[in-house]
Amino acid sequence: MIKVLHFFKTYFPETPGGGIEQVIFQLAQGSANYGIEPQVLYLSANGSARNQTVGNHITHRSRQDLYMASTGLSLSGIRDFKQLAAQADIVHYHFPWPYMDVAHFATRLKKPSLVSYHSDIVKQKTLLKLYTPLMNHFLGSVDRIVASSPNYAASSEVLTRFKDKVEIIPYGLDRTTYPAPSPSRLAHWKQQLGERFFLFVGALRYYKGLDFLLEAAHLTKLPVVIMGGGHDELQLKAKAKALGLNNVTFLGGLGDEDKNALLTLCEAFVFPSHLRSESFGISLLEGAMYGKPMISCEMGSGTTFINIADETGLVVPPRDSNALATAMATLWNDRDLASRLGAKAAERYEAVFTAEKMVRSYATLYRDILNKR
Known part of the structure; x- marks a missing residue:
């Protein structure tokens, strides 16, 4: 059984309807069929909690202490991430979320890792200039980057800089x-x-x-x-x-x-x-x-x-x-x-675009990353 830790700034049930949250949910729900044990860590203004259940998988939340420029920040989140990542075989990041990059380096993570690249940063152009060195260092440090469509991979200036490690796996839904x-x-x-x-x-x-x-x-x-x-x-x-x-x-x-x-x-x-x-x-x-x-x-x-x-x-x-x-x-x-x-x-x-195709592709990628490590 491969243990996978998903890390993102929000998750169900606290943010109903979110697109990235739905992708993580679909991935986690179908993972057991492919020998994967998923867990999700996210931030919450409602405080910390461990071992909650959403659907058929386990979630954890860290207390969100501050929210600015679409970014949740947490003092306890880095400690929680370090503990949970230590138990995982592979860490699955969901971009963009600059706090995640900080947690990655602050914990000196050596685990196999990948990033689902959900979107370029478009709105915060001034902050992006400050964040770009950290972002490039972070994306350069992970084993693989996943884009959801060839269209986006080809038109993203960021993804074209890392094209040698980019994979295409379309999002999928389970009817x-x-x-x-x-x-x-x-x-x-x-x-x-x-x-x-x-x-x-x-x-x-x-x-x-x-x-x-x-x-x-x-x-x-x-x-x-x-x-x-x-x-x-x-x-x-x-x-x-x-x-x-x-x-x-x-x-x-x-x-x-x-x-x-x-x-x-x-x-x-x-x-x-x-x-x-x-x-x-x-x-x-x-x-x-x-x-x-x-x-x-x-x-x-x-x-x-x-x-x-x-x-x-x-x-x-x-x-x-x-x-x-x-x-x-x-x-x-x-x-x-x-x-x-x-x-x-x-x-x-x-x-x-079925969830089954998406989950199967990610399961293959997880194993490929672990084998190459």
Whole structure:
């Protein structure tokens, strides 16, 4: 049995809906089938705790003492990491999180290690200049770096510097962890939202392009449902009110059954993220898994590895409300096209993006790293 320690700044159940957290969860859930014993260490404002259970695996949390520039910091976390890493065969880091780099060097870790490179650092440009030497030293010290799509690996300046140790393993989801919603929840949302609507699911953050979605909704007058909460929620609601958008519904954060109901019912999935902070798009992949035609933006990231233009959905330029509106009108008015694209999206999910494929690939990589050590 290979013991793997995952290390990231947050985890379930404290951050429901997070994309990286969902990836870690899917990896941990399927690991036992491949002779892997996973554990997860993360930070929490709720204090420290050991040997908690999430799904079928063990988690630990360290007390988060400070949070700044999207980075959690912990005095006890380095001690906890050292103790848990000592018991592991391999340490699996999840980037970006500068505190993780500090913990790696502060504990003088000599264990085999790898990094899942989830995203470039896009927003904190000034801090990035200060962090870059540490980041390069950290990425240079691990055995392997994993990118989630060839698109992102090819377009990331950081990953191209370490291309000799980069592997591509696409994210994957397990359909069985998305239980079918009850007939009563389906009926509830159909009554609330109508028979046809576009759906966005995700955190309401600066890189999600939701300003442009609101403008496209203003142009098309088509119904749009936005599920999720976040820093930009009040600003977006104010903009929707200023535009008089009676066709846009904000639902806030909802539980899994309601999310699954919305994914089941929606006409199409719209994902207007416009910055490279959106390296992949787990909720976009959920749309594909549910067989929905997708609309996304081309920005050299994994979104157009999931959504192939004119095959599984429509792809538009980022920050272009008019193009987004045109794509929405196309899918709304041509239901045969939408149905064909949705069917292809489901086929591509099964071929490329299942959790089983992701877990199997990581299990092979773990063994390869251990054998070479």
